[in-house]
Amino acid sequence: MQFDYKTDTVQGNDFHFVALQDGYDASRILQESFLDEMFEKSTGEVAVAVPHQDVLIVADIQNDTGYDILAQMTMQFFAEGRIPITSLPFIHDGDKLEPIFILAKNKPNSKK
Numbered sequence: 001m002q003f004d005y006k007t008d009t010v011q012g013n014d015f016h017f018v019a020l021q022d023g024y025d026a027s028r029i030l031q032e033s034f035l036d037e038m039f040e041k042s043t044g045e046v047a048v049a050v051p052h053q054d055v056l057i058v059a060d061i062q063n064d065t066g067y068d069i070l071a072q073m074t075m076q077f078f079a080e081g082r083i084p085i086t087s088l089p090f091i092h093d094g095d096k097l098e099p100i101f102i103l104a105k106n107k108p109n110s111k112k
Contacts, residue, residue: 010069013060017056018056026055038092045060046059049074051074051086054081058092070102
């Protein structure tokens with residue numbers, strides 16, 4: 001089964017969003033053929049997130065900033081979703097999903 005997704009690129013990292021608004025978006029994490037396809041297309045590390053029922057995020061992480069963006073995005077979606085699932089993303093290694101904890105970095109204020 002093929003479905004559409006939206007892609008945004010932020011600081012060299014691609015974030016793919018499945019949000020068909022049919023109540024099944026997060027459950028698409030179980031479609032191995034889709035995850036395999038996204039893994040094959042990616043050039044960096046693949047991360048997957050299901051912050052709430054109505055979105056699945058697949059990220060092609062190219063640099064450390066991508067992890068920070070994913071952590072912030074996932075937490076925001078988790079907090080704003082009608083039916084939250086988890087704020088923790090997963091790394092997809094081509095075979096299995098493993099949860100990861102991303103500690104976002106705070107940038108110090110240089111004006112003193």
